[in-house]
Structure formats: C-alpha cells, structure tokens
Amino acid sequence: MVKTYDYAVIGAGIAGASVGAELARRGSVLMLEMESRPGYHTTGRSAAILAPGYGPKPIRSLTRASVDFFRHPPTGFCDSPLLSQIDVVMVARSDQMLILQDAIAELSRETTVEQLNDVEMKNLHPLLRDGYAKAGMVDRSGSEIDVHTLHQGYLKLFRELGGTVLTDAQVQSLTHVKNGWQIDTTDATWHANIIVNAAGAWAEQIGSLAGAEEIGLVPKRRTALIVDAPDGFDVKGLPLLVDIEEQFYMKPDAGRLLISPANEDPMPACDVQPDEMDIAYCIDRIENAFDIKVRKIGTKWAGLRSFVRDKSPVAGFSAKVPGFFWLAGQGGYGIQSAPALSRFAAALILGDDIPQDILAEGLDPASLSPDRLGTAA
Numbered sequence: 001m002v003k004t005y006d007y008a009v010i011g012a013g014i015a016g017a018s019v020g021a022e023l024a025r026r027g028s029v030l031m032l033e034m035e036s037r038p039g040y041h042t043t044g045r046s047a048a049i050l051a052p053g054y055g056p057k058p059i060r061s062l063t064r065a066s067v068d069f070f071r072h073p074p075t076g077f078c079d080s081p082l083l084s085q086i087d088v089v090m091v092a093r094s095d096q097m098l099i100l101q102d103a104i105a106e107l108s109r110e111t112t113v114e115q116l117n118d119v120e121m122k123n124l125h126p127l128l129r130d131g132y133a134k135a136g137m138v139d140r141s142g143s144e145i146d147v148h149t150l151h152q153g154y155l156k157l158f159r160e161l162g163g164t165v166l167t168d169a170q171v172q173s174l175t176h177v178k179n180g181w182q183i184d185t186t187d188a189t190w191h192a193n194i195i196v197n198a199a200g201a202w203a204e205q206i207g208s209l210a211g212a213e214e215i216g217l218v219p220k221r222r223t224a225l226i227v228d229a230p231d232g233f234d235v236k237g238l239p240l241l242v243d244i245e246e247q248f249y250m251k252p253d254a255g256r257l258l259i260s261p262a263n264e265d266p267m268p269a270c271d272v273q274p275d276e277m278d279i280a281y282c283i284d285r286i287e288n289a290f291d292i293k294v295r296k297i298g299t300k301w302a303g304l305r306s307f308v309r310d311k312s313p314v315a316g317f318s319a320k321v322p323g324f325f326w327l328a329g330q331g332g333y334g335i336q337s338a339p340a341l342s343r344f345a346a347a348l349i350l351g352d353d354i355p356q357d358i359l360a361e362g363l364d365p366a367s368l369s370p371d372r373l374g375t376a377a
C-alpha cells in the first residue's frame, strides 16, 4: 500500500527544511533528500552572511522580513543565538566611484548606510593596501548566521511537528495521478497531493520530471578559501569587506580569513569542487587589494548558487502542471531570506493570505511568481 502525504518536499537544504517546517504545522509532510546528510550541497557551503543590502529588491524585502525570526526563533528551536553582528563594508577604487554612489542612493532608501572616505576605510579595515580604497560604505546591520544551527533547528521543528525526513532517497520519477502525484525514489514509491520542488541546483531537473515549465535556472559555481591572516594580526572585529562590483570578498573566520573571488561560473548541477583557476584569481584579487601574501591555503570549497534571469527566487505553483510548487533560484541569498521566503511559500501552498509583515517590507508577490518568467507554454 503506497502511503499518501499532503505534501512532498524534494530537497532537505535550507529551502526544503524551512518550508517543510511551515507546512508540517498544517498537514502531513514527507521530505525526500538524495544525500545521506541534509545540507551536503549549497546550504552547507555558504559564507553565512546576512547582509540587508545584498541581492535584488525582492531578496532585500525577504531578508528584512526574516530578521525577526533570526533574532527571536520559536522556543526550543536552538540553544544559542542564530546571529552575531558584523559590519558589511563595500569598497570602491577611484574608478568605481559612480557605482558606489548609485549603490548608496539605492540602499539608503531601505537601510542605514554610511559613506566612508579613504581614511575611514583604512581604519575600519587596516589590512587594505594603502591607496587601494578611494571610498566605501558600511551597513552596521549585517550579521553572521549560524547556518548549521538554523538548518538543524528547522529540521528538528519539522520532525517535532510530525514531518518525515528520508535521506538517501533520490527522486527519480514524478507521475501525475488522480488527486496528486506518484513519486518514485531509488527504492520506494510514495504519493502526495502537492509536490514542493526545493531541490536547489537540481530544481530544473525535478521540474522536467514533473513536466512543468522551464524556469531557466542556471547553477553557478562560487569558490571560497580559508587562509592565514598576516603574522600577529588579530582578525577579530574585522568587517565583511566586499568589492562594490563583487569581484572579491573577505571576512574573518575563527581567527583566519575567508576569501572568495565571488565568481559565478555556470555549470550543470553536481557535487561541485573548487577550480584551480578560481583559486588563482582569488589570490590575485586579494593580494591586489590587501597587504596580504597568501602562503598556505587551508580549507577550500565551492558551491552552486542557482539563479533565474532576474536573480530573484521562484516561489509559486506551476502554471503547466497541477499541484507542483516551485521553490528555487535562491541564488546567493537563500540563507538570509529563508525564514520569510518559507512563510511566503507556505502561505501560497496552503491558500492563506501572504503574511502582512512580508508585504510591509515592500515585497511584490508577482516578483517571485514563475509566471513572470513567461515560460509556461
């Protein structure tokens, strides 16, 4: 006898875990994850930053609407704070000043950003090479996110609400049947009334199994490395520092430095590994901007940030096949926006009104709809 669930969520990364927890309050939910460990792919490979000014407008609205959850998660969700404060600084060379001015003009409508001159930039980040920074801006409302605790908190909440997580359960086919979907995994068959596609870099492939529209999702590789700080330099208190054109970033990480070339290299969904060229570009850009000589690389990794063409997430029912919900395209912002995006998605799935606090942050629901991509035919 095939067991029937109200909802089947495909993928147990932050998107699947958070929407699963929201849905489990109201119905039976099965979460299917192809890996042995939830969080193995992009969720476990992030830089763990909440930057209110980062990403397209819908993401910035979702991020602001997520802050309250991060600061006041439900009782029992976690034993330690989810956020710790970090300044988010954008740096501009003299040839990047117009871009900086545009960014300040746009972001100061939404969040408090301060413009900094070259001396203030050097004071805030003493490792900047003399003469590199012409100016910059700082947003003091940024945070580091304890991603592991957040993700585990959602999975724990999901299970406490009666949800079932199955690992080593790769979805291999989806068949639309009377009143819902038949789901075949590697070694079992399930039935669910509604499918929620939270498969990260594989979301387009899951859409294709269901016969849904294409959304034009492109997974893009981003690489990060941990390196030593210069001898005797204490990195504590350093901000996250990002090039205004996102050519690199650096942040303190447990006494060392996390650096990234901020690359966005398109590639097929896979267990992506760092590329030697990414590492070479990264070191070159970092050594150009900072008084640092990278001698030894510690940990290095890469992850896939998946985007549709306007870089905003896709959250909504397919216009082509019934009972198939997209929750994809979170790009480089899927952790910081997860609390609000999951509540938004759950409201659509359950037929509820969209939460007022999310709308109050200026989110236009149409900006997340798969229909905006015009690919349903």
Ligand SMILES: Cc1cc2nc3c(=O)[nH]c(=O)nc-3n(C[C@H](O)[C@H](O)[C@H](O)COP(=O)(O)OP(=O)(O)OC[C@H]3O[C@@H](n4cnc5c(N)ncnc54)[C@H](O)[C@@H]3O)c2cc1C
Binding pocket: 010, 011, 012, 013, 014, 015, 016, 032, 033, 034, 035, 038, 039, 040, 041, 042, 043, 044, 045, 046, 047, 048, 049, 050, 169, 170, 171, 172, 198, 199, 200, 201, 202, 206, 222, 223, 224, 302, 303, 304, 305, 328, 330, 331, 332, 333, 334, 335, 336, 337
């Ligand atoms: C280097 C890097 C830095 C980043 N920094 C930040 C940051 O500072 N702040 C921020 O907010 N975001 C950041 N991000 C982005 C963030 O990590 C992602 O937006 C987010 O993790 C996406 O979550 P997800 O659940 O959609 O995807 P994933 O975590 O990849 O989860 C999708 C899951 O679906 C499963 N799956 C796929 N196909 C199937 C199938 N057929 N059957 C069953 N399961 C399947 C996969 O195994 C996977 O576990 C960063 C990303 C990278 C790579």
